[in-house]
Amino acid sequence: MNRRIRLALVLALGALLSGCGTAPADPSSAPDAETPFWQAEFDGAKGARPAAASWNTETGNQEAEGWGNNELQYYTDDAANSALDGTGHLLISARPAPDGSELPCHTQRFCPWTSARLTTEGKVALSRGRVEVRAKIPTGTGLLPAIWMLGDNGVEWPGQGEIDICEVVGGEPRTVYGTAHGPTYYNENGIGGSTTLPADASEAFHTYAVDKEPHRITWSVDGDPYLTLTPSKLPDPDDWVFEQDMHLLLNVAVGGDWPGDPDDSTPAPATMTVDYVRFYGEGHA
Template sequence: MPMRNLKLVLAFLLPFSLLALMPSVAHAADVNPMITYSDNSGLNFQAIPAQWPKAGASKYQWYINGKPVPGATKLALKATPKQKGQRIQFRESQSGVTSASVVAKIGQIIVNINPTITYSGSDLNTATLTPGTVSPKASKVTYKWYKGPIDIAGATNVTYKPATGDQGFKIYVNAKYSFKGFSEVLVNSNEVEIPVVKRIYQQLWAEEFNGPAGSLPDPSIWSSEDGDGSKAAAGGGWGNRERQYYIPSLAKITADGALNIQATTDGANQYICYYKGPCEWVSAKYITKNKIGFKYGRMEARIKGPVGAGTWGAFWMLGADIDSRKWPWCGEIDVTELVGKDPQLNYGYLHGLLSGGFGGRGTTVAMPDGFADEYHTYAIDWLPDQIDWYLDGVLFGSQQKLDKDWVFDHEFYLIMNLAMGGNLGGTIDPKLNQAQMSFDWIRFSSINGLGEVIKR
């Protein structure tokens, strides 16, 4: 063979020769070995071998308390009663690679594979738990879902629909396994972060109070709820020992396109109040009941609050079914309460089945510059499982659907009023003889398409 051709053949064969001389690369097991009980004694074990990428000879070894058990090189192992509670593990080696089982305790339920949560982008409404692999197989399991360190009330199933309040948090499941004759064990699933859904608002309705100056609120939207409450279900004082008598003429549109509600002592004594004498104050209260209602969405209003101890201005909502389901079963949502004795504080509260007569559930936020000198925007985001409160666009409070107190799943109507005294208003300043609050506008929007205006 000519030398030139020989060189070409050697050049072609050399890479294959070197490849043959290289050692084969060992691969880790696809599935680690598992350990199981072969009976209900809690002492007899049977290992399930690992699954390897390629078939090959395996070597087995059992370990107790981290030390190899002499002669324990088979798939089966019998522990002694004295070894109960000690740590046990099975290891399998192939081609120099070792794959190990979980570390369990003798006489305790073995969890070879923890429960796993799946929460995919194609089904963002429900998180699903895949059960773990345990021995004994007949072990009873109970689940508890958690948001960070907080257990989620009532979440004990293999599926969970994340609430609005879960957004931005990681959730996981704690599984508790039990079986007669074995020690119970607690394990956690993987964590899944619930993404924050951006809220997109679309205005559906507005009351801008742009009627003629001096006119009363639009009668197609508003009705005056007159009197001292004696003829209402709440009873005299509107259930709060309030001192005013409502009349329609004290809420009027201004030339600036706002609604001004006035409270005054002037002319109050021509009315008789529940405290069995001439009324001390007159004011105004308007509602949208039986005319327009709302369900879910963002409700907001631009308001200038009242001045003076004893004043109690409010923009709030009551369940439209109040005639058949009395308060608090119907539900109450206080978008804002502006109380003159606390001129730098804004209240945002709910009143439901459990909390109604006990102060409600909610919070307050400080207003360093007060609520009476300038207009401020008060809003709620009302969702099926959560209500959030905002002051001038800043979130300051939130309440979640937790128990039977949550009755905020149906139509509500609006209320705007200026009360005097009462349980929250407190003692009226004896030098005070008039007060007022103003509404620049009220607006309602859907949130990500959720929100309904109900016209009667």
């Protein structure tokens, strides 16, 4: 994901978010009352790859400059790092690199970890409405798993626009961060907030969601809103860049500027288990 070290601004709790079984912020969209216009349920044989019609698998590390954060994982398209489990889930797993793999790294000669980064860029995007991802998120020192979105406007980041639906960093296993990044608010100046889970994110599935409506974005976990962003809360309201199509990304990063290095306590493999992804409202698939 793009660079950030710490969230610098925590906004007030949002009150206008649709959750599971609650009324949405904009009744005209009513995403919970509709059939998703796109969904990924991950039914398929164990070891199968996610559908290529919807998902891209990005690879590498060195040429991507450590994915902007000096990260230690080399993203692969191997089934060991991203595949279905045969029981309706997608597994995205960070693992120690195999002996002798010699995967080129930005911060050192070879990357000590492998992982996966899946995107829907060019295939599926949300214009307005709701995205829901039900997942179990890995926790541990040096890990930074993320569920997030990038804009399809063709502008270089941060003008591209980024919505981090869920990040769980390093040694904060019960804290879920939601953040927005744009032209004048990015990296450590990203605008966001957080909420606390009743137990570690790795212990149970939760539904991480964003409602993306005209001039309003609201974050929730399990239907409970915790953050709402509008143009008035930006450094400059004219820097609102979210009235566009945005695609989804799922990844498990290891090391880097925010979580720090993994250690002997870091789980290996560290797996994000995704039950489903659903887009409601307007977009394309």
